Amino acid sequence: MNNCLCPPPPEFRINRIDDSKLKWLLLTMMRIREFEERVAELVIEKKIITPCHLYTGQEAVASGVCHALRKDDYLFGTHRSHGHYIAKGGDLKAAMAEMFGRATGCSKGRGGSMHLVAPEVGILGTSSIVAGSLPIAVGTALAESIRGTGRVTAVFHGDGVPEEGIWHESANLAALKRLPVIFICENNLYCTHMALDKRRVHDNLHRVAKEHGLESVVVDGNNVPDVYYAARDAVNRAREGYGPSFIECRTYRWRGHVGPNYDVDLGLRNQDELDAWVARCPIKHFAGFLVSIGILSKNDVEEMQRGVSFEIEEAVSFAVSSPFPDPADLTRYVFKGGASNDD
Amino acid sequence: MTIKSYAKAVNEAHEQLLASDERVFVIGQGVESPWCVGTTTLGLVARFGSERVIDTPISEAGVTGAAIGAAMAGMRPIVFHPRMDFMYLAMDQIINHCAHWYYMFGGRVNVPVTIRGIINRGNEQAAQHSQSPFAMYVHVPGLKVVCPASPYDAKGLLVAAVRDDNPVLYIDDRWLYTLEEEVPDEIYEVPLGKGRVCREGSDVTVVAVSYLVREAMKAADILASERISVEVIDPRTLKPLDIDLIVNSVKKTGRLVVADPDWPCCGFSEHVAAAVYSRTFNILKNPVQFVTLPDAPVPAGTSLEKAYFPDKSDIFQAVKHFFAE
Ligand SMILES: Cc1ncc(C[n+]2csc(CCOP(=O)(O)OP(=O)(O)O)c2C)c(N)n1
Ligand SMILES: [Mg+2]
Numbered sequence A: 001m002n003n004c005l006c007p008p009p010p011e012f013r014i015n016r017i018d019d020s021k022l023k024w025l026l027l028t029m030m031r032i033r034e035f036e037e038r039v040a041e042l043v044i045e046k047k048i049i050t051p052c053h054l055y056t057g058q059e060a061v062a063s064g065v066c067h068a069l070r071k072d073d074y075l076f077g078t079h080r081s082h083g084h085y086i087a088k089g090g091d092l093k094a095a096m097a098e099m100f101g102r103a104t105g106c107s108k109g110r111g112g113s114m115h116l117v118a119p120e121v122g123i124l125g126t127s128s129i130v131a132g133s134l135p136i137a138v139g140t141a142l143a144e145s146i147r148g149t150g151r152v153t154a155v156f157h158g159d160g161v162p163e164e165g166i167w168h169e170s171a172n173l174a175a176l177k178r179l180p181v182i183f184i185c186e187n188n189l190y191c192t193h194m195a196l197d198k199r200r201v202h203d204n205l206h207r208v209a210k211e212h213g214l215e216s217v218v219v220d221g222n223n224v225p226d227v228y229y230a231a232r233d234a235v236n237r238a239r240e241g242y243g244p245s246f247i248e249c250r251t252y253r254w255r256g257h258v259g260p261n262y263d264v265d266l267g268l269r270n271q272d273e274l275d276a277w278v279a280r281c282p283i284k285h286f287a288g289f290l291v292s293i294g295i296l297s298k299n300d301v302e303e304m305q306r307g308v309s310f311e312i313e314e315a316v317s318f319a320v321s322s323p324f325p326d327p328a329d330l331t332r333y334v335f336k337g338g339a340s341n342d343d
Numbered sequence B: 001m002t003i004k005s006y007a008k009a010v011n012e013a014h015e016q017l018l019a020s021d022e023r024v025f026v027i028g029q030g031v032e033s034p035w036c037v038g039t040t041t042l043g044l045v046a047r048f049g050s051e052r053v054i055d056t057p058i059s060e061a062g063v064t065g066a067a068i069g070a071a072m073a074g075m076r077p078i079v080f081h082p083r084m085d086f087m088y089l090a091m092d093q094i095i096n097h098c099a100h101w102y103y104m105f106g107g108r109v110n111v112p113v114t115i116r117g118i119i120n121r122g123n124e125q126a127a128q129h130s131q132s133p134f135a136m137y138v139h140v141p142g143l144k145v146v147c148p149a150s151p152y153d154a155k156g157l158l159v160a161a162v163r164d165d166n167p168v169l170y171i172d173d174r175w176l177y178t179l180e181e182e183v184p185d186e187i188y189e190v191p192l193g194k195g196r197v198c199r200e201g202s203d204v205t206v207v208a209v210s211y212l213v214r215e216a217m218k219a220a221d222i223l224a225s226e227r228i229s230v231e232v233i234d235p236r237t238l239k240p241l242d243i244d245l246i247v248n249s250v251k252k253t254g255r256l257v258v259a260d261p262d263w264p265c266c267g268f269s270e271h272v273a274a275a276v277y278s279r280t281f282n283i284l285k286n287p288v289q290f291v292t293l294p295d296a297p298v299p300a301g302t303s304l305e306k307a308y309f310p311d312k313s314d315i316f317q318a319v320k321h322f323f324a325e
Helices: A019-044 A059-067 A082-088 A092-099 A134-147 A165-176 A205-212 A224-239 A271-279 A282-292 A298-320 B006-020 B044-048 B060-072 B084-099 B134-138 B151-163 B211-225 B243-253 B268-283 B302-308 B312-323
Strands: A074-077 A123-126 A153-158 A181-187 A215-220 A245-250 B002-005 B024-028 B053-055 B076-081 B114-119 B144-146 B168-173 B180-183 B196-199 B204-208 B230-234 B237-239 B256-260 B289-292
Touching: A019 A059, A019 A082, A019 A092, A019 A224, A019 A282, A019 A298, A059 A082, A059 A153, A059 A181, A059 A224, A059 A245, A059 A282, A074 A082, A074 A134, A082 A092, A082 A123, A092 A298, A123 A134, A123 B060, A134 A153, A134 A165, A134 A181, A134 B060, A134 B084, A153 A224, A165 A181, A165 A205, A165 B060, A181 A205, A181 A224, A205 A215, A205 A245, A215 A224, A224 A245, A224 A282, A282 A298, B002 B006, B006 B024, B006 B044, B006 B076, B006 B151, B006 B180, B024 B060, B044 B053, B060 B076, B060 B084, B076 B084, B076 B151, B084 B114, B114 B151, B134 B144, B134 B237, B134 B268, B144 B151, B151 B168, B151 B180, B196 B211, B204 B211, B204 B243, B204 B312, B211 B230, B211 B256, B211 B312, B230 B243, B243 B256, B243 B268, B256 B268, B256 B312, B268 B289, B289 B312
Parallel strands: A074 A123, A074 A153, A153 A181, A181 A245, A215 A245, B024 B053, B024 B076, B076 B114, B114 B168, B144 B168, B204 B230, B204 B256, B256 B289
Antiparallel strands: B002 B180, B144 B237, B196 B230
16 A cells, blocks of 8 residues: 555644634534444444445534535435534434434435435435436536526535546536536545546646646545535635536545445455554544644533533434334335325 | 517527527527527527526537536526537436435425427438437436427427426427418417317328428328328427327227438327327227338448438328228
C-alpha cells in the first residue's frame, strides 16, 4: 500500500470557523458513527434485514459538506447514504424506523436502507442505482437556475460512479449549462470487491472531472475542516452562478461493501490496510485536535458521546415500537392523486 | 375553433403551456434545429428563450434524468425524444428514477414530468429508427402512458399530461402530423384515463391505437357498405386504461378486434384481450382477433415495410374473419 493511498494522519488547519461550528462538525460525525455502529449490531442480531451499506470511516465527508449547505439546498445520495441523511439534518427516528421497515420510516417502509428521503431538509431521495442520481441532481440545479433562486444541489457518489456513462453525461451537462451543482466523489478506494487500480488505468478522477469543465479539487476525506473548506468554496461558486464543482474526498470505509463484516482476508484487502485507515479515524483525530486547542475538554467529548448514544437508543426504541405498514396499503403511492393511492 | 394539423396542435399545446405556467419548460435534442422536431417545437425558442426551451447534447439518459430532477424540484418539464428508439438509453432513468420514485419514498416526492416519445418510422429507416414500443412502458407501475391519435387529443392530452402530478409518457406519431381537424384555440385538457368511442356500431368492437385509429375508421366505412356495423374505440390513454368503456362495448357487440401497432408478445393488445376475457368470457361470440406488428424487428426495404405495418385492410380482414363461413 503506497503512501498516496493511505496518507499520514490528518493535520488540521482552521481559519475563521467559530467554536460552535467546530463542535457541530464533531457532533455530526459522532452521530453518524453511533448510528452506523448500532445498525451494524442490529444487523448481526438479525433485527434489521434491509441491506445496509455502512458509512463508518467516511463521516468527515458528509459532515464537512453538509456544514457548507443551507437547509433548503438539495442533497442526493447513494446506496451508502445514512451519513448524508444525518448530516443534512434528516430525522434520526424516521431513518431508524426505515431500517426496521416500519410505517413511521422516512419512506414509510417502502424504501429501506438505500432509499432515504427528507424533503423538509432538501433530501429528495437516494438512489441505489450506481450513478443514477447524478442527472437528477443536475435537474434540480437546472430548475433552480431557471428560477434564479441560488439554491444549490449536492450529490454524493462513490469512486465507482465515473465508470458509468451517465456520470459523464451529467458532468458535461452541468458544466455546459453552468449549473449550481456539486459532485462529491467519496473515493474510498473500493467498488464492492474491486480496488481502484483494478478498475481504472489512472487514479485520476478529479482530472477527468476537470476536463469536463467542473472546478475540481482533491481533499483528505478524513479531515473534516478540509472537506468543509472545499465544500464552502464550491457552494459559493455555485450560488453565485459560476457553475459546478467536483470534490474528490479520499477516504476509506471500515466495514465491507455491505453489512457489518470487515471483509479482510477474503483476498480483497488485508488487515494492515484496514488498521492503517482505522488509525486515521476522522473522529478520533478531530476530537483530539479540539481538545488540544482548548475548545473542548476530554469530559466534554465524553459527554457528547453519551448524548449521542442516548439519541440513537431513543431512535431504536421508537423504531421497534412503531407499527409495520398495513398490507392493505400495498399498492398505495403508486400514483399521486389516485383514489386509494394518496395521502 | 380552427382547422389545425396534428403537428400544429402539439405545437400550440407547448406554446400555451409555456405561456400559462412558468414552471413549464421544454428540453430535448433538436429544438433549435431547422426541422424543430417535425415543426412541433417551431417558434418556441424565439418566443420563450433558450432558458426555457433547451436544446441539449446527445445525452438521452442524462437529459431525461435532468428533467426528472427538475420535476422533483417542482417544475413541470416536457422532455422529448425525437425518436422513441433512442429513448431506450434513458430507460433506467424513466423506470428506476421516475416511475418508482413516488412509491419508493412513501409518497413524499412526486415527479410531475412529461416524457414525450415521438414515433418516426417509414421510408426505409429500418429496425433502430422505426419503433413504437408502447407496452414496455405500460408494463411499468407508476407511469401513465398516453397515445393521441387525433389533433384534438394531441393538444388536450399534452396539456393534461403536463398538469398531472405523476410522470406521463406522451407518445405522438409523425405519421399523423398532417392529419387535420377542428381544434379549439384556447387551452383545454383531454382527461387522462378516458377513452373515446370514435364511431358507434353493434356487430364488432375494434379497439385501435395510434395511427390504426384512422385505419380502423376507414375499415369501418368499407364494412358498413357490407352491412357490418363496427364500433371503433380509441383508448387514448393506455395507462390507466378505460377498461369499462371497452368492456361495455364488447358486451354489446360480443366481438373484439384489437389493432395495436406494436409487437404482439406481452403487448397492449394481449393486455386488452385478457382484461376483456376475464370480464366477458361467456358473452364473447368469437375469439379475439389481433392486428399487430409481426414478432420481428422493423425491416428497411419498402416492399417489406409495406408488409410489416398493418393498415385498414388488415383490420377489415380481422373483422371479416368473424363472419366467414
Ligand atoms: C447500475 C448498478 N450497477 C451495479 C450495482 C451494484 N453495486 C451496488 S454498490 C456498487 C459499488 C459502488 O461503488 P462506489 O461507487 O465506489 O461506492 P461505495 O460502495 O464504495 O460507497 C455496485 C457495483 C448497482 N447498484 N447499480
Ligand atoms: Mg467506493
